[in-house]
Amino acid sequence: AQTVTQSQPEMSVQEAETVTLSCTYDTSESDYYLFWYKQPPSRQMILVIRQEAYKQQNATENRFSVNFQKAAKSFSLKISDSQLGDAAMYFCAYRRAPNKIIFGKGTRLHILP
């Protein structure tokens, strides 16, 4: 069965600095998607970034980028120039048809002013 592991329950970063959140997963499949979702205090789940497993190029979205290491089954999220609004719970997620999305336990990110 597929699993997603986030080994950092909480992290803190100084405003304007860079932080990396870790995620590893386990699967025997070769075609799948990986995601990072953000859940701020409002509890609305927001998609931050996605990565197709067949793409070697790491996905980027403005200040957010991933380091996707398929062989190592690692999918870390880097947030550059951290802002106060980045404070949230971050969930790493895996999806492989048919359909079920598997979430990690989450990492709570604190931004220090």
Place this chain on the structure above:
Amino acid sequence: GAVVSQHPSWVICKSGTSVKIECRSLDFQATTMFWYRQFPKQSLMLMATSNEGSKATYEQGVEKDKFLINHASLTLSTLTVTSAHPEDSSFYICSASTGGNTEAFFGQGTRLTVV
């Protein structure tokens, strides 16, 4: 991005009554919808997956007779908590996708309090 609307945002009901939560995809057709439960400071726990026109697939340990899920159209799914009890109090979140390996879009969540 795609918008998923979940209603109500919060609800308080008396023990023994039933409550219905709606999840609508506003600008896309959702072939698949997911229902999650989230306890404070924890991850999302998948309750069931529903495909339009089919019976929902429940995760192990989730009572299908207590948590009724209907996905009658490509834009609407409902979760009905029947005979609610205080232990059913929680935050319920729906998400919708077009299937395959695409991302899912989430509703705002519903905080259910059973008194």
